[in-house]
Amino acid sequence: MIEKMKFTRPLLRFFCAGLCIASASRVILVILFSERVTRTADYWWLFPVGLRFDVIVMSYLAALPAAITCLLPSRWLTAGERFLRGYYTVALLLVTFLELVTPSFIHQFDTRPNRLFLEYLAYPREVLPTLLKGYPVALLLVGVTLAAALLLAVRRGKRFFRATTAPAITRLLVFPFLAVALVAGARGSLTSKRPVNASNAIFSNDQLTNTLALNSPYTLLHAIYSLKHKASPSRAYGSMDKEEAYRRVKTYMHLPPDSFTDPSIPFLHRQPSSPAARPRNIVILLQESLGAGFVGCLGGLPLTPRLDALAREGWLFTNLYCTGTRSVRGIEAIVAGFPPSPSASVVKLDGVRSGFATIASVLQRHGYRTSFIYGGMSNFDNMGAFFAGNGFDDIIDERRFDPDASAFKGTWGYSDEDLAREANDYFKRLGDAPFFSLLFSTSNHEPFEFPDGRVELFEQPRNTVHNAIKYADYSIGRFFDLARREAYFENTVFLVVADHDTRVYGKNLFPLDKFRIPALMIGPGVPVNARHEKLASQLDLPVTLLGLSGIETEHPMPGRDLSRLHDTVPGRSLSQFMEINAFRVEDQVVILQPGRAALQFRVENDTTLLPVPLDAELARDALAHVVSAEFLYKDKQYRLGKE
Secondary structure, three states, rough: OOOOHHHHHHHHHHHHHHHHHHHHHHHHHHHHHHHHOOOOOHHHHHHHHHHHHHHHHHHHHHHHHHHHHHOHHHHHHHEEEHHHHHHHHHHHHHHHHHHHHHHHHHHOOOOOOOOHHHHHHOOOHHHHHHHHHHHHHHHHHHHHHHHHHHHHHHHHOOOOOOOOOOOOHHHHHHHHHHHHHHHHHHOOOOOOOOOOHHHHHOOOOOOOHHHHHOHHHHHHHHHHHHOOOOOOOOHHOOOHHHHHHHHHHHHHHOOOHEEEEEOOOOOOOEEOOOOOOOOOOOOOEEOOOOOHHHHHHHOOOOOOOOHHHHHHEEEEEEEEOOOOOOOOOOHHHHHOOOOOOOOOOOOHHHOOOOOOOOOOHHHHHOOOEEEEOOOOOOOOHHHHHHHOOOOOOOEOOOHHHHHHOOEEEEEOEOOHHHHHHHHHHHHHOOOOOOOOEEEEEEOOOOOOOOOOOOOOOOOOOOOOOHHHHHHHHHHHHHHHHHHOOOHHHHHEEEEEEEEOOOOOOOOOOOOHHHHEEEEEOOOOOOOEEEOOOOOOEEHHHHHHHHOOOOOOOOOOOOOOOOOOOOOOOOEEEEEEEEEEEEEEEEEEEEEEEEOOOOOOEEEEEEEEEEEEEOOHHHHHHHHHHHHHHHHHHHHHHHHHOOO
């Protein structure tokens, strides 16, 4: 009998080789990140859980070879053997490649390759130079290892995967047993009603440890599947109808009922503003990856002397949290006031090519000239298309910068001081017309390139995040130095704010402390040398800016005007980390994960989450904010009313 089964040997060798590669990678990853992993109780569970997911992936990969091996007519077996040798080789090389790039991806994003990995593939112009400059050793190791694996496959693959013939009847009789085994392997179980999924890998409150229990082919295939078959948030996080969701979100807006103006646009409401002789200009300086831990006036490292000095001139938000870990999440929150949804950021979605409410479209209706100014290419992450269709008159990117006047151009575009110069020149040309502008920096991004002679280096080597932040801070100061000399300065409200932190990681299920970011407002009507210490969200910033614009507006943004919020109203924030959502009210935070029951924690010192009993109403409020975003997008209800 064993002799008759020899025809399945290449398939079994392929299956076992894949398991060995994934398991060896997991052991190496645990060693590389041992300081973090070993702090997790019962972390050793990631090995048996991981083997289960390795079997799942290899069962899927083995399905086609199993069918060919057992069902191919005898006259085609020679051609089938050649095809399968190539299939086995390519599949194992892909598994090897994904596991090889995993350590660098975890170092940057604190998780295995996922949707971000796929998204960055669309921008080779920016990403390839970044990798070459930021990870040369890792790239060399990946290249050498893959070359060695390919050489081994060429020399030994034919022998390793050599097939023996078997009668057609034998192969047909074996196929049902093989099919049942692979189906069981792909489902992860034959006894449960539902197949095993990523939520079954969650056995601890440390998300990195949980993700190590998966494998990179699984997380990447899951990301591809999710892009094509987006699950509804109700299915992923829990069921709630629109009316209840909208009602719960409205209670957190703290507005009089008669503020809402159109039942067909659930959150559309009137917003008053502080009095002004004429409409005030609004300028947002969106800073790439500037977490609170890098900002001196927020208790971080001494890297931001210019921002620290500016804080004495305006209103500093000391307890403000971003909504996500990508720039497009920060943009959708700060520009559109839109909460993070389970889908991709609305900046990247096709359904918002026009008619989506933004602070620019609101102000455009009041005669403002609106613009987006960026030192890189505006097509990155679909920013240019989103802005052009939703209220921005001018899109100014690197193609319109003056190269002769440039201080420096790096991988991601022109430097932050070039951005300051271009923006200031543009604002001067606008004359007395009111304007709104979003400036987006580039210098504080790997590979951390900036011009010489601007700042005293914080450390060696030169191109590090700490040195890049010092240069970004220098450029913020440079912009204000230029602006103070111009007439527009006296009538402009400025907001300096980060999109997110540079790296998001931590031992908790949700690394909440890595979502704290700086925000500073300066200008007419803004408190001087003041601090807003109540918990707040990026979502509150565009609403607060509109409240300082000097004009009464109407919009659907669910954030709060922090300049008018009563002291007795509890602070709240919304944040998303991969597929995990955190809804926080004061020191209580509810964590929502796909396919899992909600969890609640008490936040202590921003870094510690202590489990507490679940408040069912707070959990429903958290769910309402998640599902509302998806409802608003799909039903096209996040728009302005008729003029």
